[in-house]
Amino acid sequence: xxxxxxxxxxxxxxxxxxxxxxxxxxxxxxxxxxxxxxxxxxxxxxxxxxxxxxxxxxxxxxxxxxxxxxxxxxxxxxxxxxxxxxxxxxxxxxxxxxxxxxxxxxxxxxxxxxxxxxxxxxxxxxxxxxxxxxxxxxxxxxxxxxxxxxxxxxxxxxxxxxxxxxxxxxxxxxxxxxxxxxxxxxxxxxxxxxxxxxxxxxxxxxxxxxxxxxxxxxxxxxxxxxxxxxxxxxxxxxxxxxxxxxxxxxxxxxxxxxxxxxxxxxxxxxxxxxxxxxxxxxxxxxxxxxxxxxxxxxxxxxxxxxxxxxxxxxxxxxxxxxxxxxxxxxxxxxxxxxxxxxxxxxxxxxxxxxxxxxxxxxxxxxxxxxxxx
Numbered sequence: 001x002x003x004x005x006x007x008x009x010x011x012x013x014x015x016x017x018x019x020x021x022x023x024x025x026x027x028x029x030x031x032x033x034x035x036x037x038x039x040x041x042x043x044x045x046x047x048x049x050x051x052x053x054x055x056x057x058x059x060x061x062x063x064x065x066x067x068x069x070x071x072x073x074x075x076x077x078x079x080x081x082x083x084x085x086x087x088x089x090x091x092x093x094x095x096x097x098x099x100x101x102x103x104x105x106x107x108x109x110x111x112x113x114x115x116x117x118x119x120x121x122x123x124x125x126x127x128x129x130x131x132x133x134x135x136x137x138x139x140x141x142x143x144x145x146x147x148x149x150x151x152x153x154x155x156x157x158x159x160x161x162x163x164x165x166x167x168x169x170x171x172x173x174x175x176x177x178x179x180x181x182x183x184x185x186x187x188x189x190x191x192x193x194x195x196x197x198x199x200x201x202x203x204x205x206x207x208x209x210x211x212x213x214x215x216x217x218x219x220x221x222x223x224x225x226x227x228x229x230x231x232x233x234x235x236x237x238x239x240x241x242x243x244x245x246x247x248x249x250x251x252x253x254x255x256x257x258x259x260x261x262x263x264x265x266x267x268x269x270x271x272x273x274x275x276x277x278x279x280x281x282x283x284x285x286x287x288x289x290x291x292x293x294x295x296x297x298x299x300x301x302x303x304x305x306x307x308x309x310x311x312x313x314x315x316x317x318x319x320x321x322x323x324x325x326x327x328x329x330x331x332x333x334x335x336x337x338x339x340x341x342x343x344x345x346x347x348x349x350x351x352x353x354x355x356x357x358x359x360x361x362x363x364x365x366x367x368x369x370x371x372x373x
Contacts, residue, residue: 028114028129032090032159033063039159041090042166044068050079050169054155061126063090063157070153078145078155081172084164085138089114089131089145090157093121100151105131106144109174109200116153127156142172174200176298177209177282179265185305186269189359190348191221192304194277196245196263198284204256205287206248213267214275215241217306224264228254231263255287269306277302309346309363318363319370326356 026032035041042049043064045056053076054068070076089105096117105112114131138161147153160166181194196211198204213220220243225231233246247262249255267277278301282294312322326344334345334352346363347355364370 026129028132029093031124031126031128032088033127035159035162038162039086039088040162040164041157041159043157044155046166048080048166048168050077052077052079054078054153063127067091068155070147072150072152074149076147076153079143079169080158081140081142081167081170082158082160082164083138083140083167084161085136086134086161087132087136087141087143088129088159089155090127090159091116091130092154092156093118093125093128093130094152094154095121098152100148100153102148103131103153104144104146106146107133107136108141108172117151140167140172142170144169173297175300176201176284176294177207177279178300179211179277179279179302181277181302181304184303185307187307187309187346187348188269188272189309189346189355190306191266191268193224194265194267194302194304195261196265196279197259197261198256199259201284202257203286203288203290204249204284206246206285207262208246208283209244209262209279210281211243211245211265211277212280213241213243213277217269217271217273217275218277218304219268219270221266221268224266226261226264229260229262267304269304272306272308275304275306277304309359310343311363312342312344312346312360314343317367317369318360319367320364323357323360323364326352326360330354330357 026036041063043066045064045066051068053073054070056066057069058066068078087107094116096115096119099117101115101117103114103116105114112131112133116130145155158166176198178197178199179194180197181192183192186192196209198207218241220241223231223234223245228250230248230250231245232248235244243265245263265277279299282299283292284294285291311318312325315321325342326346329339329344329352332339332352334342334350344352345356346359347353349355
């Protein structure tokens with residue numbers, strides 16, 4: 001019994017030590033004199049940070065011994081861009097009677113708030129995490145920090161992804177409608193699915209969208225619906241690469257309130273080169289009173305790169321030998337160990353079939369070096 005009691009005490013002490021080490025990582029309010037693993041820190045003195053109505057100061061307690069301060073100044077701001085998926089603001093926790101409790105931070109147009117002023121603050125009040133956002137999309141973001149008018153505000157440093165980077169401020173436009181191909185590079189005759197997506201807008205129940213695509217390099221094969229969204233109307237204007245789609249949410253549970261795929265577009269590569277798929281116009285509604293025409297900035301485009309297929313035996317050109325190799329192995333798995341030294345799946349569909357034979361013959365006859373003597 002005594003041994004069990006002693007083991008229990010040891011376990012409890014170990015648990016207290018582990019918890020005191022904060023194995024779950026730092027969080028808002030904690031002091032963080034150096035960035036944690038997976039993060040990198042940028043000082044307030046970095047030239048990529050843009051300040052309005054904040055003064056540069058020095059003090060040994062601050063990171064790199066520098067900080068910026070606004071002493072009750074109105075219309076102060078800090079602006080910057082960064083790449084990555086997470087952000088922390090590092091500064092002091094001070095008396096709320098003097099320091100800001102309603103500091104706005106706008107990330108990609110979305111507004112959050114944090115505070116520097118607290119009811120009571122510890123003696124080691126400096127270099128504290130006052131704000132963090134850990135679930136951002138891994139891309140470039142624009143950030144604007146606007147302190148509360150009439151209140152003091154101190155800014156010390158920021159932490160971001162260790163693989164990210166600080167950039168000069170350039171407002172990131174919020175894209176609402178976008179085309180996101182599952183692959184940005186395909187071969188001639190390869191099929192690719194491009195997702196028509198909606199994001200950065202809420203309470204949307206229906207959409208009317210015009211799309212232009214490079215019909216000389218891409219062949220449009222059709223649409224595929226997704227769960228929760230009905231394709232109620234399509235217009236394919238001849239063969240000039242213009243589409244128009246009207247989509248609608250299937251009930252309240254499918255109203256757009258976060259990023260969502262509205263429709264899948266199926267294309268096939270026709271000719272080598274870069275093909276643009278562009279959303280040229282868009283209108284959305286909330287099904288209550290809103291009927292909004294989207295701006296050009298809110299409608300994005302994508303580029304799909306189409307390359308010529310590589311020959312079967314990697315000689316650098318298509319000849320009768322390439323055709324013979326596929327003919328010999330027709331119907332087999334192109335990814336088998338037996339065939340991994342060849343590029344047999346010319347018309348990419350995970351099979352060696354008659355489409356491959358036809359395409360190889362086409363490429364062979366187009367090869368100026370291949371001559372029937």
